[in-house]
Amino acid sequence: MIETLDRTAQIDLLSQQWDAIDALVAPLDEHRWRTPSPLPGWTVFDVVAHVIGTESWLLGDRPPAHDPTRVKTDVRTLPYVRNETAVLNEIWVDRLRPLSGARLLGLYRDVIDRRRAALAAMGDAEWEKETVSPIGQISYGRFMRVRLFDCWMHELDIADALGARVEEGGPRGELAFAEFVLGVPRVVAKKGEAPEGARIAFALTGPLARTLRIQVAGRANYVDAFEEPATVEIDMDSQLFVRLGGGRTKAEEHLDEITIHGNTDLGQRLVSHLAFTI
Structure with a gap:
């Protein structure tokens, strides 16, 4: 049930997915940014911080340094952190929490712009090359379908937290659902x-x-x-x-x-x- 799309079409859907998240959070004030999400321990802010962290990692970036004025959290002790992927996710979220919602949105847009540029510069050989992913060793193109699913799921998390309605079907939803099932x-x-x-x-x-x-x-x-x-x-x-x-x-x-x-x-x-x- 693995649907295949050409590289350009799949990148376009991923780009649309990033825009959908942006549209949901752009109007939020600081209070609404901190709305609890369906994910344990995470607010709407944290969900967006997680997306930033994963896309930053794909760009080769490292998490920001720990703010020495904050108590350091041992993320491995959190009850919902069960594997190494979750550890990395939580480190990014924890390090970005001191930012305001507005600053986080600015960072999100900068990271997404850089990711779009990186994907646009990628050739077929790189797209088909095997790479490490949360579901094992797969082609980079397949990994980007996993990324579409993950970002689509987090769009739903944000919408559910805010009581907003979004389009769950359509081309983005169909491709994300194909990965999910x-x-x-x-x-x-x-x-x-x-x-x-x-x-x-x-x-x-x-x-x-x-x-x-x-x-x-x-x-x-x-x-x-x-x-x-x-x-x-x-x-x-x-x-x-x-x-x-x-x-x-x-x-x-x-x-x-x-x-x-x-x-x-x-x-x-x-x-x-x-x-x-x-």
Whole structure:
């Protein structure tokens, strides 16, 4: 289910995604910048600081030095920091927190301008070259699709925190969602403990409406169709599906928005264990 786009089209969508984040936060006053987000320990400010940190890292920049007037935080002790990627993310966020929202937005725009220039100067060989990413060794182009997904997810985090509505579908959403759903079969089998032979259908409505069919045959994989009726069909809006998979909310808080047909025990176990993103 890995969609391929030419380099120019994918870079354009990533650029649009950066603009979408800018549009959400540009009107904010300092108080609104500090609105808690769905991510543990992070405000809207922190979400944008995280995006800055990752894009700065891709430019070869290092985190700012620690401000000696502030108490130094050992980010490894934070309960939501579970791996080395999260450690690096948290260092960037912590070091940028002393800035005002306005200064953070200025830094965001500077970093994004530099990233756009770097991507525009990149040739096909660099785009296809293997590189280290949070999901392992992949091509740089694939990594940029991961970046699109990450920034799209954080746009939703910011919008949810602010009570704003954004377009979750369209070309950006479609490409980000294509990256997102790659992790669903594994979480269905591992965390959801779907048994051998299970046929699972997620019937999604909303901006990213589609039916995802997963069959467990040795491994859990997507299939175009089942030869027999689904073991379980789970109906929900794509917006809720994304937030469950992203660990932004829990199924128990949305039982009236989820309908399960067939094996209800399996269905309830699956929706309760959908979270899998970093």
